[in-house]
Each structure stands twice: as C-alpha cells, then as structure tokens.
Amino acid sequence: MAETVGKINGDSFLLEINDIVVAHSIDASLEVSQESIDTTTKDSSRWVDKINGNRSYSGSGSGLFAFDPDGATELGAVDLIDLIMGDTTPTFKLTNSNAGDVEYSGSIVLTNVSLSSPQNAAVGYDFSFEGVGPLVKTVIT
Numbered sequence: 316m317a318e319t320v321g322k323i324n325g326d327s328f329l330l331e332i333n334d335i336v337v338a339h340s341i342d343a344s345l346e347v348s349q350e351s352i353d354t355t356t357k358d359s360s361r362w363v364d365k366i367n368g369n370r371s372y373s374g375s376g377s378g379l380f381a382f383d384p385d386g387a388t389e390l391g392a393v394d395l396i397d398l399i400m401g402d403t404t405p406t407f408k409l410t411n412s413n414a415g416d417v418e419y420s421g422s423i424v425l426t427n428v429s430l431s432s433p434q435n436a437a438v439g440y441d442f443s444f445e446g447v448g449p450l451v452k453t454v455i456t
Contacts, residue, residue, distance in 0.1 A: 338384035372446035380438040392440035
C-alpha cells in the first residue's frame with residue numbers, strides 16, 4: 316500500500332538523472348502519450364474506429380542555476396549541457412522515495428537546456444527530454 320495518501324505537495328517529488336537529484340529544482344514534469352491507429356472501414360457505419368499505437372514519454376524541468384552544485388549528490392545545468400555534448404543516453408527517475416509509493420524511470424535523450432539571466436532576478440535554467448525505450452513503473456521498496 317502507498318505510504319503517501321491524499322493530496323501531495325509537489326516539493327516531495329524529485330527528478331533524478333543518472334541517480335543524481337537535479338540541483339535547485341523548481342519544477343519537473345512527465346508526459347506519457349499514446350498514438351492511435353485509424354482502423355475505420357466501410358463496416359464502421361461511418362463511426363471512426365481506432366486501436367492503440369506507439370507509446371512515448373517526455374519531460375521537462377527547471378531550476379535555479381549554480382556553478383557549484385555538489386557533484387556527488389546534485390546535477391546542475393552545466394552537467395546537463397555536458398550530457399548533451401557527450402552524446403549520452405542517461406537515465407531519469409521521478410520519485411518521492413517513500414516505500415510503497417510509485418516511481419517512474421527510463422532512459423532518455425536530453426533535447427534542450429536553456430539558461431536565463433533576467434535583470435535583478437535569479438539565474439535559472441530549463442531542460443527537456445524524450446524517452447528512449449519503455450517507461451518503467453516501480454513500487455518503491
């Protein structure tokens with residue numbers, strides 16, 4: 316049974332890449348999609364008919380920029396850019412680390428990292444990724 320019940324504060328979910336928490340995270344999202352395949356025929360009485368097609372997932376996140384996240388426990392914007400420049404296929408995990416709850420994980424391709432430095436405001440970063448292969452649902456132990 317899930318440890319967490321009721322409505323959940325977003326602060327409890329963390330996005331990890333290569334098992335390292337994304338530093339100074341503000342938000343994270345995961346989108347799961349499924350294509351549909353049109354199977355409408357003359358026998359469908361002019362009603363559209365569909366079957367399930369390919370599935371995919373993608374996600375994004377944002378945070379506050381720091382040149383010096385703790386490399387052993389935090390992954391910052393510079394590290395994310397290095398993953399893109401290194402042509403890597405890292406893993407991701409969206410988790411709250413509570414035993415009995417569910418987490419999602421998989422392999423990804425980082426598709427974008429952007430830095431923003433507005434006047435008189437904190438420097439931030441945004442990133443996005445696309446899944447490679449299956450999305451895995453695991454009950455946290």
